[in-house]
Every structure is written in C-alpha cells, then in structure tokens.
C-alpha cells in the first residue's frame with residue numbers, strides 16, 4: 001500500500017506543562033526516529049494523557065519545542081497546526097464516534113474533516129483484519145463496547161496518518177481481541193510511528209522502545225502520585 005512519504009521523526013525538547021500552576025510535565029524530552037511501535041508507561045495521574053494531548057497538538061506546552069516530521073511546531077501558526085493535525089491520528093479513551101451514524105458514515109465524516117479520500121481498499125483490508133467488516137453498515141449505538149473500540153481503531157488505520165497516538169487502546173478488550181490489536185500494531189508499525197500509552201505488558205513486549213514517563217519527567221507530577 002502506497003502512503004504519502006514524510007520523514008518519520010518526532011523530537012520533543014524540554015517541554016513543560018502546568019495545570020493551575022501545578023507542574024505536571026517539566027523538561028520532558030523524547031526522540032523517536034523511524035517507523036516502529038513505541039510505548040509510554042507511567043502511573044495514573046503522572047501526565048501521560050497530557051503529553052499525548054500536546055503531541056497531538058491539542059494542548060500547547062508552557063515551554064519547550066516539538067518537531068514533527070522534521071517541522072518545528074509553531075503553536076501560533078494555525079495553518080501549520082491544522083496541516084500537521086491532519087497527519088496525526090489520536091485514538092482517545094472516549095472513542096469519539098458519532099453514535100447515530102454507521103461505522104462507514106463515521107469514516108466519511110472524518111474524510112471530510114481531514115481532507116483525505118476514503119480508500120475502499122483500506123476499509124476492506126483493515127476492517128477484515130480487526131474483524132469489524134460485517135458491522136460496517138451498522139449504527140455505532142448498536143455496537144458492543146469491543147466493537148466500538150475496533151471501529152474507533154479502524155478510523156486510525158484507514159487514513160494516512162504517519163504518526164499514530166493511542167491512549168490505552170486495549171482497555172475494554174478481551175484477550176483475544178488484544179492479540180488481534182497487537183498483530184495489527186505489528187503490521188502498521190512497519191511504515192508509521194505508533195506511540196501507545198498502555199499498561200499492557202503484551203504491547204510492551206512488541207515495542208521497539210519503551211519509555212517510562214517517570215524517567216522522562218522532572219515535574220512534580222511524577223513524585224506526587
């Protein structure tokens with residue numbers, strides 16, 4: 001499958017973030033070079049979601065620099081932020097699907113938002129590989145929790161996202177589904193950077209590199225929890 005080529009590189013230099021003057025992240029640096037599966041571990045409340053929000057360009061760091069695909073991020077440049085966001089997939093814990101629409105219609109909506117055409121070929125290949133193909137034309141509010149999770153993952157897979165950020169992707173899944181997700185992560189890591197916040201040892205075992213937020217973060221957040 002042919003995808004647009006961008007330099008698969010992510011560089012985070014000394015970023016900091018506070019909530020209500022309480023430092024959560026302080027001087028966090030991280031460098032990811034090349035395709036692969038990278039995992040981020042950390043205790044509850046240590047700032048993992050905050051870091052992922054910053055990398056997905058939803059939240060602006062208080063200080064520090066981020067370079068994505070060799071482009072230095074300028075948080076004041078709305079055009080650049082929007083263009084970069086269209087290349088970054090963020091799989092939220094709360095899934096973010098439109099309940100009354102079918103899975104396929106949800107994909108159509110995202111296609112309109114991110115300006116990327118929806119490839120029938122990708123929809124078929126990936127929906128079969130995560131066993132959601134039979135449900136593509138069912139409204140989301142008729143799906144089980146695990147099916148929703150897989151539908152949400154499908155959104156990430158079918159579009160051209162060179163950087164994929166996943167926050168606890170296996171939370172609601174049973175073990176056989178987790179194995180499916182791991183198989184898939186092993187497939188997509190071949191040509192994309194996949195950064196996963198997870199507590200799953202199974203995912204960590206398949207990672208090219210495991211990052212511990214407690215080691216990256218000099219903030220108060222790490223000591224207080």
Ligand SMILES: Nc1ncnc2c1ncn2[C@@H]1O[C@H](COP(=O)(O)OP(=O)(O)OP(=O)(O)O)[C@@H](O)[C@H]1O
Nearest residue numbers: 019020024042043044045046047048049050051221
């Ligand atoms: N909107 C907010 N306002 C104030 N404090 C917040 C806000 N969001 C998160 N926090 C606090 O920031 C800290 C880091 O939160 P974050 O969600 O990044 O942690 P996490 O490592 O992802 O946790 P978990 O594993 O439990 O999801 C926590 O102490 C949390 O209470």
